[in-house]
Amino acid sequence: MTPVxxxxxxxxxxxxxxxPTRLEYVQLAFWAAFLYAFGATQALLRDEQxxxxxxxxxxxxxxxxxxLIGALLTARVIDRWGRGxxxxxxxxxxxxxxxxxxxxxxxxPVTLAGxxxxxxxxxxxxxxxxxxxxDYQGRAGPTALTEANALASFAGLVAPLAIxxxxxxxxxxxxxxxxxxxxxxxxxxxxxxxxxxxxTRGLAAHEDAPGRLPxxxxxxxxxxxxxxxxxxxxxxxxxxxxxxxxxxxxxxAAAALGSxxxxxxxxxxxxxxxxxxxxxxxxxxxxIVVALVSFTLAWAVTWWPAVLLGLLLTGVGIGVHWPLGVAxxxxxxxxxxxxxxxxxxxxxxxxxxxxxxxxxxxxxxxGFHVAFLLVPLLLVTALxxxxxxxxxxxxxxxx
Numbered sequence: 019m020t021p022v023x024x025x026x027x028x029x030x031x032x033x034x035x036x037x038p039t040r041l042e043y044v045q046l047a048f049w050a051a052f053l054y055a056f057g058a059t060q061a062l063l064r065d066e067q068x069x070x071x072x073x074x075x076x077x078x079x080x081x082x083x084x085x086l087i088g089a090l091l092t093a094r095v096i097d098r099w100g101r102g103x104x105x106x107x108x109x110x111x112x113x114x115x116x117x118x119x120x121x122x123x124x125x126x127p128v129t130l131a132g133x134x135x136x137x138x139x140x141x142x143x144x145x146x147x148x149x150x151x152x153d154y155q156g157r158a159g160p161t162a163l164t165e166a167n168a169l170a171s172f173a174g175l176v177a178p179l180a181i182x183x184x185x186x187x188x189x190x191x192x193x194x195x196x197x198x199x200x201x202x203x204x205x206x207x208x209x210x211x212x213x214x215x216x217x218t219r220g221l222a223a224h225e226d227a228p229g230r231l232p233x234x235x236x237x238x239x240x241x242x243x244x245x246x247x248x249x250x251x252x253x254x255x256x257x258x259x260x261x262x263x264x265x266x267x268x269x270x271a272a273a274a275l276g277s278x279x280x281x282x283x284x285x286x287x288x289x290x291x292x293x294x295x296x297x298x299x300x301x302x303x304x305x306i307v308v309a310l311v312s313f314t315l316a317w318a319v320t321w322w323p324a325v326l327l328g329l330l331l332t333g334v335g336i337g338v339h340w341p342l343g344v345a346x347x348x349x350x351x352x353x354x355x356x357x358x359x360x361x362x363x364x365x366x367x368x369x370x371x372x373x374x375x376x377x378x379x380x381x382x383x384x385g386f387h388v389a390f391l392l393v394p395l396l397l398v399t400a401l402x403x404x405x406x407x408x409x410x411x412x413x414x415x416x417x
Contacts, residue, residue, distance in 0.1 A: 041209060042147045043166045045109065048201045049140050050170030052116050054279050055177035055194055056081065056133070057253035058272040061261065062181070062191050065268060067126055071258070071386075075378035076126075077133045078254055082371030084134035088141035089363035093356050101146045106206055108146070111139030113202040120195040141363055148344055149359045164293060167341040168286035174279035182273025191272070231351055235358060237407040238347040239365035244400035245339035246366040247373030248309075248393045252278055252336070254374040255381075255390070256329060262386055264322040277326045281333020289338035298342050299408055306401045309335025310394055317390060339400075340366075350409045 056077075064074040096104050115136025119129055151162050180194030256278055257271040266274060285305065292301045309332050316328025344362045351358035373392065380389035 041205065042105075042150060043169050045105075045143070045202070045205050046147055046166050047169045047173035048198055048205070049112065049143055050167075051173035051177040051201075052112075052136065052140070052195065052198050054174030054253055054275075055181050055198070056119075057250070057255075058178035058181040058257060058275045059191060059195070060254055061257045062185055062268055062272060063129060066123075067129075069126065070382065071255075071378040072375075072382050073126070075254070075375045077130060078250065078374040079371050080130045080134040081137040082367045082369075084136075084138040085141040086364055086367035086371065088138045089145060089360050089367055092142050092145045092360040092363070095142065096146060096149075096356055101150055104142055105146045106209065108139040108142035109202050109206050112136050112143055113199045115139060116195055116202075117199050120192040120199075122190075122192065137367075141367070145356070145359050145363050148362075149356045164286050164290040164338060164341040167337075168283055168290060171279055171283035171286050171337060175276045175283050178275040178279060179273050182269045182271075182275075185272055186269040231354055231357060231361060234407070234409070235347055235350045235361065237403055238343065238350050238409060239361055241400055241403045242340070242343040242347060242362050242365045243369035244396045244403070245336070245343050247369040248396040248400075249336050249339065250370045251373050251377050251390070251393050251396075252329075252332065255377055255386075258386065259316075259390060260322070260325065263320050264325055266322070274326060277330045278333040281330040281335075282337035283333075284330075285334040285337020286341070288334065289342065293338075293342070298346065299404060301338060302342055302346075303401065303404055305335045305338050306397050306404070307335075308332075310397050313394055313397075317387070317394075346409055 060074055060077060063077070064071070067074075092104075115132050115134070115138070117132070118124075119132025119136055121128060121132070124132070147166075151166060177194060177198075180197070181191045183189075184193045185191040253275070257266075257268075257275050260266040260271040260274050261268070289301055289305065292304075312328050312331030312335055314328075316325050316332060319325060319328070344359060347362045348355055348358040373396065377389050377392050380392065
């Protein structure tokens with residue numbers, strides 16, 4: 019083990035090999051597979067349970083509220099038990115939640131509970147992995163996190179396809195979710211016993227002392243809210259857009275939702291390269307413009323090839339939003355890695371709780387097509403924040 023200095027100046031440890039980093043990339047990917055499969059399952063689950071869009075959107079609320087609670091507790095829990103133990107326990111807890119959500123003939127209370135349990139533990143997992151990667155990679159953290167999320171997007175591309183394929187065959191759409199459960203358990207078996215390489219107990223308190231997050235972080239958190247609100251409106255309701263505008267059947271719409279996650283994969287691969295030679299603020303601005311233009315194409319036409327192309331390119335635009343948004347919040351925090359990462363998840367959870375539900379409620383009143391204009395509204399708001407409240411790539415408070 020080689021000592022290194024964290025951004026706060028606190029001494030921590032770094033593994034002499036990349037094993038933990040590769041493992042966490044894979045773990046992020048499978049958690050992302052559930053999140054993107056979750057959106058693809060919503061229309062199928064709504065058909066089974068016979069609910070309206072507004073009621074079905076409560077699954078997104080359960081996901082977000084539980085994630086919010088988890089995010090509020092994460093820094094303290096990491097400080098008490100260390101990232102390694104938190105990652106292990108919460109990976110297994112997330113697997114249990116996914117299993118509960120996908121129980122056959124599950125009633126609305128059961129599936130809501132499953133979404134909440136999966137999100138509660140999955141949020142701990144996500145925050146711990148994000149903080150570990152950012153600390154481990156130092157100034158290369160934004161690139162590393164974007165690369166990790168590129169792999170997550172690949173899993174997000176495969177997951178809706180698996181849901182759609184299962185729905186069209188005798189396997190059923192739940193088979194794809196059960197594969198995620200198995201994968202999360204297997205990863206913990208492969209991890210082994212050495213959890214200290216991820217950070218020992220007391221790390222979060224040592225990093226974050228003294229004081230609170232700087233006020234400038236709040237603008238980055240608002241940015242994350244806009245980003246995740248737009249992303250989850252697309253992933254939660256994109257299948258319905260394809261069913262209503264293009265006449266797709268349930269299985270085809272679920273599978274075609276992979277156009278968004280496929281675009282996000284391309285966007286993250288593209289973004290990881292751009293961040294090595296271009297300021298991340300400029301990458302974010304460019305990505306928003308790409309997303310806005312592409313979404314306009316997907317929203318304005320009904321010819322399915324053009325709609326899928328628009329969704330694919332929208333995914334390219336929004337792909338870098340989450341990883342670079344989190345990295346931006348951490349960069350603005352002055353070294354408070356765990357706390358800033360947790361705060362980003364809190365902000366994101368609030369947005370996920372509100373935005374998809376707002377779109378669902380609006381669709382029942384003004385119509386689904388008009389309600390989808392919430393997506394560009396969020397993206398334009400994000401662009402305004404970037405222009406008005408910039409954050410330098412290398413914060414002066416970093417060491």
